[in-house]
Amino acid sequence: MATQLFVPSYRTEECLEQIRECLDTGWTGVGYKTIEFENEWKKYTGLNNAHFLNSATAGLHLAVKILKEYCGWQDGDEIISTPLTFVSTNHAILYEKLKPVFADVDEHLCLDPQDVERKITFRTRAVMFVGLGGNTGRYPEIVSLCKKYNLKLILDAAHMAGTHLNGAIPGKEADAVVYSFHSVKNLPTADAGVVSFASDELDSICRKYSWLGINKDTYSRTDTGGTYKWKYDVEYLGYKYHGNSIMAAIALVQLKYLDQDNEYRRKIASWYNASLSELDYIKPIPVAPGCESSTHLYIVETDKRDELLELLNNNQIYPGVHYRDNTEYNIYSYARGDCPNAAEKSARILSLPVHLKLTQADIDNISNIITNKFKR
Numbered sequence: 599m600a601t602q603l604f605v606p607s608y609r610t611e612e613c614l615e616q617i618r619e620c621l622d623t624g625w626t627g628v629g630y631k632t633i634e635f636e637n638e639w640k641k642y643t644g645l646n647n648a649h650f651l652n653s654a655t656a657g658l659h660l661a662v663k664i665l666k667e668y669c670g671w672q673d674g675d676e677i678i679s680t681p682l683t684f685v686s687t688n689h690a691i692l693y694e695k696l697k698p699v700f701a702d703v704d705e706h707l708c709l710d711p712q713d714v715e716r717k718i719t720f721r722t723r724a725v726m727f728v729g730l731g732g733n734t735g736r737y738p739e740i741v742s743l744c745k746k747y748n749l750k751l752i753l754d755a756a757h758m759a760g761t762h763l764n765g766a767i768p769g770k771e772a773d774a775v776v777y778s779f780h781s782v783k784n785l786p787t788a789d790a791g792v793v794s795f796a797s798d799e800l801d802s803i804c805r806k807y808s809w810l811g812i813n814k815d816t817y818s819r820t821d822t823g824g825t826y827k828w829k830y831d832v833e834y835l836g837y838k839y840h841g842n843s844i845m846a847a848i849a850l851v852q853l854k855y856l857d858q859d860n861e862y863r864r865k866i867a868s869w870y871n872a873s874l875s876e877l878d879y880i881k882p883i884p885v886a887p888g889c890e891s892s893t894h895l896y897i898v899e900t901d902k903r904d905e906l907l908e909l910l911n912n913n914q915i916y917p918g919v920h921y922r923d924n925t926e927y928n929i930y931s932y933a934r935g936d937c938p939n940a941a942e943k944s945a946r947i948l949s950l951p952v953h954l955k956l957t958q959a960d961i962d963n964i965s966n967i968i969t970n971k972f973k974r
């Protein structure tokens with residue numbers, strides 16, 4: 599049987615029970631399970647706000663857009679970001695006519711604070727930090743830099759559902775935190791995400807933007823019987839970004855199992871570590887001190903990357919690469935050469951399969967295939 603990189607696990611019966619409630623009551627859209635999930639997510643993370651959306655990409659876009667408008671940033675102003683990420687992170691900056699300025703990554707494959715500091719200019723407005731694979735990297739130093747230079751901080755936590763740093767969920771220090779609940783992430787729905795603004799005011803602006811700019815407060819303030827439901831105001835050119843109750847129903851169930859699932863993912867990482875850490879041609883990417891990673895990814899670095907990819911593929915094991923240096927893409931090629939470490943890592947990294955259906959025997963099998971091939 600083939601071993602895939604990611605396989606989502608759903609508690610099917612419990613999910614169906616939650617979804618049945620939506621179907622029976624006829625409420626599948628925004629404002630029923632979505633509110634229930636937002637409350638549960640705030641409780642779980644300790645963040646002030648949470649707005650459930652149809653994706654993390656939507657959340658990143660709204661985070662950039664609303665901060666830009668609120669702070670009065672101009673087109674062409676800069677946000678420092680990482681070249682080792684899914685393109686959503688950097689597209690969100692371009693959507694708003696801001697410029698992604700790439701800083702290099704460190705040994706955790708997260709933004710290197712020293713290079714971030716070097717890349718700050720008079721037009722820098724914010725830093726976008728990605729906790730790659732669930733790792734927090736040097737996030738606390740990035741927080742300090744943002745304070746020192748008065749920059750906004752957006753945390754792309756798409757991989758970080760359940761990641762703890764020194765015993766707490768990180769993110770309270772950021773101006774906006776965005777999680778993904780895409781089916782391959784640690785809290786899988788089919789497609790959903792959440793954005794948490796630190797400011798209540800920005801959260802309420804965000805709620806209008808995610809539903810075409812419609813301000814529901816207008817009628818809820820003036821109308822008690824529902825007669826004037828159509829008499830809302832439209833304040834902004836908003837988007838159709840809000841999440842729905844079917845996705846939230848699944849998310850509510852999956853959230854109950856998040857810590858337990860991540861515990862199992864960390865076990866998988868420890869099995870890989872035990873068999874691979876002795877090898878001199880393969881090096882697991884280290885988890886930052888104090889970080890209890892969600893272990894969304896298990897990444898190794900090796901100068902035999904392409905050989906290993908082929909070897910595993912020939913054994914029906916399908917690893918991935920997270921990520922290709924974004925400056926290799928045409929759209930971000932203006933920054934090619936700016937981040938030598940990211941470029942080098944991008945050619946040397948490999949993500950081994952991590953999901954809840956893998957057993958210790960599966961991990962041993964993968965590790966043995968790697969170990970036997972390159973023995974001596």
Ligand SMILES: *Cc1c(COP(=O)(O)O)cnc(C)c1O
Nearest residue numbers: 653654655684686756778780791
């Ligand atoms: C998956 C991912 C996203 C986008 O998430 P969606 O919910 O699919 O929009 C953003 N950033 C990173 C780092 C991701 O891995």
